[in-house]
Amino acid sequence: MKKKKENSNASGLKIIPLGGLEQIGMNITAFQYEDSIIVVDCGLSFPADDMLGIDLVIPDVTYLKDNIDKVKGFVITHGHEDHIGALPYVLRDINVPIYATRLTMGIIENKLTEHNLMKKTKRKVVKFGQSINLGDFRVEFIKTNHSIVDAAALAIYSPAGIVVHTGDFKVDYTPVYGDAIDLQRFAEIGKKGVLALMCDSTNAERPGFTPSEKTVGKTFDTLFEEHKNTRIFVATFASNVDRVQQIINTAYKFGRKVAVEGRSMVNILDTAIKLECINIPENTLVDLDQMKNYPDEQQVIITTGSQGESMAALSRMANNMHRKITIGAGDTVIFSSNPIPGNEKSVTKIINELLRKGADVIFQDAHVSGHACQEEIKLIYTLIHPKYAVPVHGEYKHLKAQAKIAESLGISKDNIFILSSGDVLEVSEEQAKVAGRVPVGAILVDGLGVGDVGNVVLRDRQHLAEDGIMIVVMSLDRASGELVAGPDIVSRGFVYVKESDELIEEARRTVDDALQACLDKGITDWGKLKTTTKDVLGDYVWKKTKRRPMILPIIMEV
């Protein structure tokens, strides 16, 4: 206790979110006490609508690079992409050990294998209740419930005090696999005195309690009973092993065989089987190829694609583009998922497609959330009884909603911090304040390129997407400075040339006249010729079409 007091006066604990607060996903938070840094999670996020052509987005970890000697390790809460997805990219620069529970590590190892990083990366599987020492920190893994098995909350012990980070969680008193969230341990730690609680805000706008995952199992029983004579497809999230377990349980009850389709689904199921996180009755799981040996009413196909992703298995099976299976009249398709915000339209599209094919589609009531609603959040706050509240995981409106909950529980407004990525929150018994900023940002990954697509490229893509491009090529004679070929205009994404020969030809003449006028006046400066081309052609095209294609003059010297 004495040491704690002294140290907190000296420097205190720094909580530094490096991502996750300006967007859904990309969760990564550094905790620093003097010369020790630990990093909780290392997630990716998916590109926003205006990030054209981008595959995924990872956090800028410049701060960790600059302090690489202090970084002790990654401590991972659970195996979802928004918590582990950036690891293969970040590990290239920040090669420190990874600590995670069993299934979480299994999924991480799939990624490391894919990126050829297994040998280079130290890993340690941690059990619930177990602690690891990392420099000045001790981190304890606490059992929680979530939409993936083996999710953990973290109690982070530092000389300045304890921080509890819930990760993504819900309270499930009757989980499908393993134990309920370890509320007793939350209470014990709360009794010790907790400096700060960083709690999942995803469902903080929703009143009440999220139902148990087990309720979905009952729904499956009912739905299978109602559709006894049809082939059944269930679309769900690949990582929701408990959901898959329940589908298999119900299938077994009704004497059906189960096949699993979609690469990510197969991968995670393999890992779950290997790690014994799922319990499959003998002779229930069959290969998709063998399904043809069974009548429709003995088949269940669990598939990816519940978000309407056009390349996922469900979409391909609905559009006759799957090499083995086509969904059609008489089939039943259960969506065991909700659309993630932004995916509503693509989910509706595939539902319409399936209905049009004659399938029976069930897209309500076969899903529960994996995140805590308001009453669960209140429960955790009450058990932990923190001095400071730092809502995490969610958009600003969700963080704000949790802040309101914290306030309603008696935490003073001054002790609630809605942080931005890059904020340095210094916390001690005496006070907490945002005491600085570190560099943060989103790095775009496109194909093999990490960070080589910046704002200029994105703006160009947006411009190209909007109205296409007009390229004006011309050749100037090196000696005389005269135009010896061109200007010629080539367009793409503007108008289809055959439909608009006249427009293009008149545009060409307009540019030609303007260029000749320049050259006649003795203007041969390439910059001026290009500017003239852009201005004249831009004006002409806007007047004629009210469009602004990108205009790209190219001068060759011969």
Added chain:
Amino acid sequence: MKKKKENSNASGLKIIPLGGLEQIGMNITAFQYEDSIIVVDCGLSFPADDMLGIDLVIPDVTYLKDNIDKVKGFVITHGHEDHIGALPYVLRDINVPIYATRLTMGIIENKLTEHNLMKKTKRKVVKFGQSINLGDFRVEFIKTNHSIVDAAALAIYSPAGIVVHTGDFKVDYTPVYGDAIDLQRFAEIGKKGVLALMCDSTNAERPGFTPSEKTVGKTFDTLFEEHKNTRIFVATFASNVDRVQQIINTAYKFGRKVAVEGRSMVNILDTAIKLECINIPENTLVDLDQMKNYPDEQQVIITTGSQGESMAALSRMANNMHRKITIGAGDTVIFSSNPIPGNEKSVTKIINELLRKGADVIFQDAHVSGHACQEEIKLIYTLIHPKYAVPVHGEYKHLKAQAKIAESLGISKDNIFILSSGDVLEVSEEQAKVAGRVPVGAILVDGLGVGDVGNVVLRDRQHLAEDGIMIVVMSLDRASGELVAGPDIVSRGFVYVKESDELIEEARRTVDDALQACLDKGITDWGKLKTTTKDVLGDYVWKKTKRRPMILPIIMEV
């Protein structure tokens, strides 16, 4: 009755949807009896996500053009874009009279004025209960309720029988303006015997009854009471005149002045005032410029932008980009709207932005739908008691949901028709069947161009958006066929050149080598040189970056 029998044997009535069934919006349906055609509605739809750069989408009316001598007029149900928006475009080819109720016509006339079509277009305002004769048809306008004033259902009397088309509707027993839906007239017509009912399916998946628009007024009273000391902004749909009326009523009750912001909002309000569809207490409506003369607690600003549109007034006021007003701490913003499917993310974005600015944001409970839920649909079916059911207005899943309702009310499956755009449904007392197809399609409008952006251009835009473009220019000597300049590579939207000089230079050398090899072999055919360039550069770039930019070789001859 005799005539009817004879005629229905001869040819029957044709119902031909020319749009509106494959997408939300673009509602337009032709009704043909021998040499008479009438067209119900003429709407636009908004571009799908993959229609890059497209402003709006209008129906292909080739069938009407081919039968222009038979077309008697447009009969419009109400003044929403998805029912009137294509008129200014379609009228250029199909210049026939327009029939609509008062406010509907007022909004149409705004459009015609904008497109300079007022003088050329015959128009007739029709009252509820009134009928118009159009060739072999008589069309009666029946009062309904919807989220816009003056919405009408149509009873279409033909020698083959009666078709009732509800338009978009709900049942509101206590409407804000004017009368409740004329259920008595629906019943009377039902008694006569109705051949087919074409009923709004938008909310056919929702059980129960849509609440009265008046309930929103009560919500406003409560919210204004709770936020007595702040400036209040209300964002809603420009066309919902009743909603604006209720906001004004509540503002007046609380001694507040009202200003209206956003071009479409101002336009429709002006029209509604002119046509006396709205009742504004004296000295309540003030100019936005004058608002500064009143304290915050006496201000209400009604604004567009409830869908998070980045250029609308709300967004500009939230982002300090509005020239007169900035929303900030202490302001209250009420969203009196629900996100239209596909807009969820942009709505959430602006909510987060407003919260971050310190505004209090209310985005639930201050809206009701304008469409009938299941019990209302059942009511209309029961009053009309049609022989055939033709669900309209909605995506496939909504049409299917209404079909299920119709079945549950005893209409045989064989008498329910879920049509596709272009289907020709022949209906008579004896039978109904899809007896043919007419050409239909979606015509893309981009700037001034109508239909000049086709699939090739869209595919190019998608390609450009995904990975950008690499342009390879070179000059060949006319006489010798030798390369006298280039190949040079210019890229846009691929990688920012300064970050990737080496990559581009190596790519250039690779192309150069390949071209020289061709030329050395005596290959000077431009097609072959271009193909070689595309292949070699494409392979190189894919290998190095896993991207596939558009590659455009341009050869100049000098």
